[in-house]
Amino acid sequence: MGAKSLSAGDLRAALVSMVLEWERRYGVAPSATSAISEHDAALLVGHTPESFSxxxxxxxxxxxxxxxxxxxxxYQVKACRPSGKPGSFVTWVPKARNYExxxxIWILYDREFRILEAWEWTVEEYRSAFDTVNRLSPALMREGRALHAAAHETQPPDNDPKGEEHVPSAICFIERMRKQRRIDPNGSEWESGDWDVAEAKAALLIGKRIYFHxxxxxxxxxxxxxxxxxxxxxxxxxxxxxIVFSFTPDAAGRGFSAGSNGWRFEQKTIP
Structure with a gap:
C-alpha cells in the first residue's frame, strides 16, 4: 500500500514507527516531534484530518x-518527548520566541508518541506568566487549560440527545511494540500495557472486549x-x-476489524 492511500491515522502511525525504528538502530530519533505534535494539536482543538490538510x-x-x-x-505548538533512555525525563519546555x-498548545508524549498531557494558553495569559521567565518547566505549563482530559472521554452517540452514559462494547488499541504481558506465568490473565483512558470509561469496559492492532x-x-x-x-x-487493563485472551481476539475511521490517538471505542 502506497503512502498516498493511507488514512491520516495510519500515516501518523507509519511515521512514528519509522522514527522509533531509526532511533533503535542509530541511537537518535529523527526530528519528527514538531510535525507530529502540530497534527495532534490540530485534532485536539477541532480540526479534522481533511481540514488540517x-x-x-x-x-x-x-x-x-x-x-x-x-x-x-x-495556534503555536510546542512538544516534548523523552527517549526513554536513562536521564531522559522532561524537565524543560521550549519557550515561544514571539507572540505572533x-x-x-504544549504536548507531553511518552517515548512512543502517545499523548500524556496537552495544555493550552492564550497569548495574553502566556505573556503575563512567562515573559520574564527564562526557563519553563512542565509544572509551569500545567497551569494552563487541560486539553488531554477530554481527548479520550466517551462521547454520547448522535442518536442520544439526552447525553446519557453510553456503555461501549469494546476498545481497540494500536500496539506495535507487543507490550502485553502475562500477569502470572502460570495464569491466563494478561495486562495491556498503559493507555490514556478516562477511569470512568475503563470501569464501563470491564466484561467487554479489548483488541490490539x-x-x-x-x-x-x-x-x-x-x-x-x-x-x-x-x-x-x-x-x-x-490505565492498565487486565484481560483474558481468546481466539476471537484475532481477526477483529475495527475499520479505519473513528480512531483517535491510537485508540478507538466500539459502541
Missing amino acids: LDCIGRTAVRRGTDFCLRGVR WDRL EKQAEESYFGGTITGYRVLPMDHPATPGR
Whole structure:
C-alpha cells in the first residue's frame, strides 16, 4: 500500500514507527516531534484530518509564529518527548520566541508518541506568566487549560440527545511494540500495557472486549475479554495516571476489524 492511500491515522502511525525504528538502530530519533505534535494539536482543538490538510497548503517550515489556524484562531505548538533512555525525563519546555499567535498548545508524549498531557494558553495569559521567565518547566505549563482530559472521554452517540452514559462494547488499541504481558506465568490473565483512558470509561469496559492492532485498517492480532484495570500512580516515572487493563485472551481476539475511521490517538471505542 502506497503512502498516498493511507488514512491520516495510519500515516501518523507509519511515521512514528519509522522514527522509533531509526532511533533503535542509530541511537537518535529523527526530528519528527514538531510535525507530529502540530497534527495532534490540530485534532485536539477541532480540526479534522481533511481540514488540517487544507490549512497546511502553502505553509513552510520557517513560517513565523503560527503553526496552524482554526476558525480564525492562530495556534503555536510546542512538544516534548523523552527517549526513554536513562536521564531522559522532561524537565524543560521550549519557550515561544514571539507572540505572533493567539493560543499555544504544549504536548507531553511518552517515548512512543502517545499523548500524556496537552495544555493550552492564550497569548495574553502566556505573556503575563512567562515573559520574564527564562526557563519553563512542565509544572509551569500545567497551569494552563487541560486539553488531554477530554481527548479520550466517551462521547454520547448522535442518536442520544439526552447525553446519557453510553456503555461501549469494546476498545481497540494500536500496539506495535507487543507490550502485553502475562500477569502470572502460570495464569491466563494478561495486562495491556498503559493507555490514556478516562477511569470512568475503563470501569464501563470491564466484561467487554479489548483488541490490539498493528494498523488501523488491519484486523487485530490479539485480544480478549477485559477483567479489570488499574491506574498507575501519579508518581510513576514515565506514565502517571494511565490505565492498565487486565484481560483474558481468546481466539476471537484475532481477526477483529475495527475499520479505519473513528480512531483517535491510537485508540478507538466500539459502541
